Amino acid sequence: IIGFKYVFDTNFSADLTIMEEGTELVDRLTNDGPLPMFTSCCPGWVDYCEKNYHDYLP
Numbered sequence: 001i002i003g004f005k006y007v008f009d010t011n012f013s014a015d016l017t018i019m020e021e022g023t024e025l026v027d028r029l030t031n032d033g034p035l036p037m038f039t040s041c042c043p044g045w046v047d048y049c050e051k052n053y054h055d056y057l058p
């Protein structure tokens with residue numbers, strides 16, 4: 001017993017991320033939201049988009 005109530009592995013959080021991204025995409029598609037929808041956990045990809053495709057960012 002080290003003081004934690006729950007422990008989750010990375011796969012669980014990856015599944016939650018996928019579900020959230022899917023929900024956001026469906027919301028954008030049904031409500032004429034901004035497209036395309038880019039998503040990434042990689043800081044390098046985010047930096048690349050910010051520098052080269054800033055018009056697509058919300």
